[in-house]
Amino acid sequence: MARMEPALADAGLADGRMLLQVHDELVFELPEGDVAAASKVIEAVMTGAAEPLVKLTVPLGVEIGTGASWGAAH
Numbered sequence: 001m002a003r004m005e006p007a008l009a010d011a012g013l014a015d016g017r018m019l020l021q022v023h024d025e026l027v028f029e030l031p032e033g034d035v036a037a038a039s040k041v042i043e044a045v046m047t048g049a050a051e052p053l054v055k056l057t058v059p060l061g062v063e064i065g066t067g068a069s070w071g072a073a074h
Helices: 004-010 032-047
Strands: 017-022 025-029
Touching: 004 017, 004 032, 025 032
Parallel strands: none
Antiparallel strands: 017 025
């Protein structure tokens, strides 16, 4: 999660921000036009979350849902 803000900024998505973590979910707020690009960045950061300290033999799965509210994203 600590890598998320710099990764979004590096991708030109500085208007997006992570609002909170709810158990194993992350909630973001960003302009609607940035959803597709931000989803790719978020997925890349989260699937590589253990690296470089730990190289996992099983890939981390990431599911991304979008919507106007947390409930709508499910």
